[in-house]
Amino acid sequence: MLARIDLRGSALPGVPELAGLLPRAATDIDSVLATVRPLCEDVRVRGAQAVREITARLDGVDAEDFAVPADAIDAALAGIDPAVRAALEESIARVRRVHADQRRTDVTTEVVPGGTVTERWLPVRRVGLYVPGGLAPLVSSVVMNVVPAQIAGVESIAVASPPQRDHGGLPDPGVLAACALLGVGEVYAVGGAQAIAVFGYGAGSCEPVDLVTGPGNVYVTAAKRLLRGLIGIDSEAGPTEVAILADDTADPVHVAADLVSQAEHDPLAGAVLVTDSEALADAVLDLVPGQVAATKHSDRITTALDGSQSGIVLVDDVDAGLRVVDAYAAEHLEIQTRDARAVAMRVRNAGAVFVGAWSPVSLGDYIAGSNHVLPTGGCARHSSGLSVQSFLRGIHLVEYDEQALADVAGHVDALAGAEDLPAHAAAVRARQHP
Structure with a gap:
């Protein structure tokens, strides 16, 4: 349960190679x-x-x-x-x-x-x-x-x-x-x-x-x-996932519980711990079996934690851990380290970031106020979670008066010529007085 990947002791590869080393569920749509x-x-x-x-x-x-x-x-x-x-x-x-x-x-x-652009939402x-x-x-x-x-x-x-x-x-x-x-x-x-x-x-x-x-x-x-x-x-959602970046200050009981809770969703759910503390990794591995046995959906959770999409990644330090979680781009990312907020503010890629010991993913699933419809499968590198913006479209209203158009007509002519689209220029010239 929860295989280990040891990335300590050598320079981390670039982002594509690093992402390929990390656990993740494969979904063949x-x-x-x-x-x-x-x-x-x-x-x-x-x-x-x-x-x-x-x-x-x-x-x-x-x-x-x-x-x-x-x-x-x-x-x-x-x-x-x-x-x-x-x-x-x-x-x-x-x-x-x-x-x-x-x-x-x-x-x-x-x-x-005399020339305005209005963006309407x-x-x-x-x-x-x-x-x-x-x-x-x-x-x-x-x-x-x-x-x-x-x-x-x-x-x-x-x-x-x-x-x-x-x-x-x-x-x-x-x-x-x-x-x-x-x-x-x-x-x-x-x-x-x-x-x-x-x-x-x-x-x-x-x-x-x-x-x-x-x-x-x-x-x-x-x-x-x-x-x-x-x-x-909104997105092509894949299996749910959590990554936890933790150091030796993290409570292993909390970390184990959060990995187990995410695995409860689905046998394909991903649960990944990234840590520079081998002692924490050992403690979490010791705690997980008991927590799994004590919960209702133990078969489903065991399948998820045993799968290739879950594991523990050992790194040299928190800086290296940040590189790993940014390459992973988790749907949910927990930060359980010293100065957790400062570390969280350095995260570039995540659907949502849960800061410190008292902000578990379960809180965000239900009642934190944040949205739990989030990008999966590494899509947090380029996509956001569901928001008000998801339901809005930006429309530009372009409004120029006669003089403002005349002032820029030469530029339109030049660019239309460069693109070999003379009718574009003609549409502006047709509005000019002889």
């Missing part, structure tokens, strides 16, 4: 496209009937209509455990507080007298938000997807989540209750690639959307890749 493509095409051609047949075959639920009735959403909220409701309400409040500060404002720049019209329901119904993902969309000003929001046989073919009651708390009444009991096809093409009472967000399994990801262009997507 292309390998399932052959399965997903005909499924999505079937939904495109036959609509709701195809959705019904696919759902019956894959989920064991045969429902004439996959739209969730309003009374079922209301009943889910009425029946929710009061403690869960209180936790959801607090999560919503904190996520709203953080995301409200992400609002963008229109900015007008006077380029020259406008929300997409309609979004489809996917909430997984496989190994665990991610109730918190409703909050993380809906809140930034609402703050961005999206006028039409639909949620899809897999039907559950144990709940009468409806999505998990917690998912429905969270939708009710957020005022989302358009919910569909459909999962997997077929849910993305419903969002992309429209089916039944679900109209096509402009953007799809939310994590999912490899089939969901493949469908998002297939339909990208027809719809916008």
Whole structure:
């Protein structure tokens, strides 16, 4: 469990080579496209009937209509455990507080007298938000997807989540209750690639959307890749992962617990400890088996921690550890070192950084106020997590008066000539007086 990679005693290689040495789950999205493509095409051609047949075959639920009735959403909220409701309400409040500060404002720049460019920020019209329901119904993902969309000003929001046989073919009651708390009444009991096809093409009472967000399994990801262009997507999410950069000040009980908690998500989940303390590594390895044995999903966790996507990386010092975690570009990165905030401020690549002993990833999953829909598989090198910005588009308004255009006409002429596009220049000359 948790194999060791020892990078001490020699210069670290460059970023591509270093990233190749580190543990990471391999996800072959292309390998399932052959399965997903005909499924999505079937939904495109036959609509709701195809959705019904696919759902019956894959989920064991045969429902004439996959739209969730309003009374079922209301009943889910009425029946929710009061403690869960209180936790959801607090999560919503904190996520709203953080995301409200992400609002963008229109900015007008006077380029020259009489010539301005205004950047407007406008929300997409309609979004489809996917909430997984496989190994665990991610109730918190409703909050993380809906809140930034609402703050961005999206006028039409639909949620899809897999039907559950144990709940009468409806999505998990917690998912429905969270939708009710957020005022989302358009919910569909459909999962997997077929849910993305419903969002992309429209089916039944679900109209096509402009953007799809939310994590999912490899089939969901493949469908998002297939339909990208027809719809916008947030990312191609892979298996979840955590990296922990720790030194000898870290509590091994905390470190072991955080590795175990991330492995609980999925047998493909990645859990990586990067440390310059062999004593800490030894202590964590001693603690992990007992913690795993004491938890509910021990088989799933063991598979994840035994896998090639998890391990312990030994480095010479924290500086070397920073190079390693930047090469890894984790979805979640914990910093458990001396001067943890100073170290965290040096991190370049991570979906979210959790600073110090009292900021575990579990806090961010639910109630820190941050968003837990984050880039995986090293995509944090170039991509951000879900935010209000994910639901906005920047549009430039260009407004020049007659004199401002005349003043720059010669430059347009020169550049159009350089590109051999004379009609571009002519379009400006046509506005000039003889």
